[in-house]
Amino acid sequence: MTPRLTFWGAAGQVTGSMHVLEAAGARICLDAGLFQGRRKETHQLNATLPIDPRRVDAVILSHAHIDHSGRLPLLVRHGFHGPIYATPATRDLCAVMLPDSAHIQQKDAEYLARKGKVGEESEPLYTMADALAVQNLIVGVPYRRPLYARKNLVFEFVEAGHILGSATVDLRLSEPEPHRLVFSGDIGRSNLPIIRDPAPPPGPVNTLIVESTYGDKTHETVEDAESRLGQMVTRVAERGGKILIPAFAVGRTQELVYSLHALRRRQAIPDIPIYIDSPMAVNATDVFRLHPEVFDRDEWLVDETDRLFDFPMVHYVRDVAESKRLNSLTGPAVIISASGMCESGRILHHLKNHIGNHRNLVLFVGYQASHTLGRRLKEGQRIVKIFGHDVERHADVETLEGYSAHADRDELRDWVRQIGGPIQRAFVVHGEPDAAEAMATILNQEGVGEVVVPKHGESFEL
């Protein structure tokens, strides 16, 4: 049987990553991610699985982000019974992120029900029980440990450098003839805090599936972002203000803690309290502490201490009463809280209490989608609605783009060059149309034999 590859997500868009490989007598999903965005555009895509989960033999999961893992509970709900291969760190992050995804869906469903919208549209895609059931099916596969998923199909994970546990999949078929397929997953960046740099698998590749999120953009370097962070914290602390950082609970929060730790050890910021005020961020940090095996030993802070996330300035806030006490806190402080786009969570209370004061700073470190409070603040609006009330902003607003977890245009090109090739055929996924086209151009310039930007549902013989 000729191997076949079908694109059921992240084709012509960023989210919903799912590519189905039929080879070696098996049907294997590379990722099973959730489509994210406006409900009316994504609900149907998510709810209608393109394949019968009972006829899926295995999933190989690149990393824990919901746009890659978020349909796993749905597969399980509809009869898939494993295995799911993932790195041990990805497995443990899924234990935090998938129940959260189920929780969000349940809340959404309750909200729609209150608004009188009942029916298929308002049903949650899956429950907490489905999310927890995924955990029992995950087989932890460390980096660089080849695993035979079938007699004629072996794969290994290599570092993608994107988030804790993130992997590129290097897969080899030996039947009907030798064929090597590389699935990039999401490609990270050199020098991101904590984790090791991307390590694309070198040599000839028959089929490459490669992401293209920022195929048409460049970022500031991580080093520049860290030194600007230090300057801002120092400036605001000197005038007695607070730095509020809305941050995604998994990954970005830990990178910020790491950077603040590094800055403090270099005496580049003053000794002020840092509060991590998000239960999910606290849980995710526990997962990071469990996985020092994936830390980057080349980083001086990692070399100096294993306790990256624990130093005298930092306080992890789990319970609500403690979080509320932060409202009456006097003096300078850093408060890192979720959600990253200020749509929900404890950050809303902090913004409501603190954006009226001109000494304070709201610092954005991640993407702000349109129609979010984060986007309105980032764009400089003076009056914003929080909990239904108009609040006047006097605090400063700044943005650090350098903490992006995705390779930019130049870093993507470097990644392709490191493979070396020759690369026979490449499929460009995980990008908006302009970014995907830009990545296709890069691949053509780098000498890839054939470059395809697949459409949703399109299928190819390998």
Ligand SMILES: [Zn+2]
């Ligand atoms: Zn990702």
Ligand SMILES: [Zn+2]
């Ligand atoms: Zn992604």
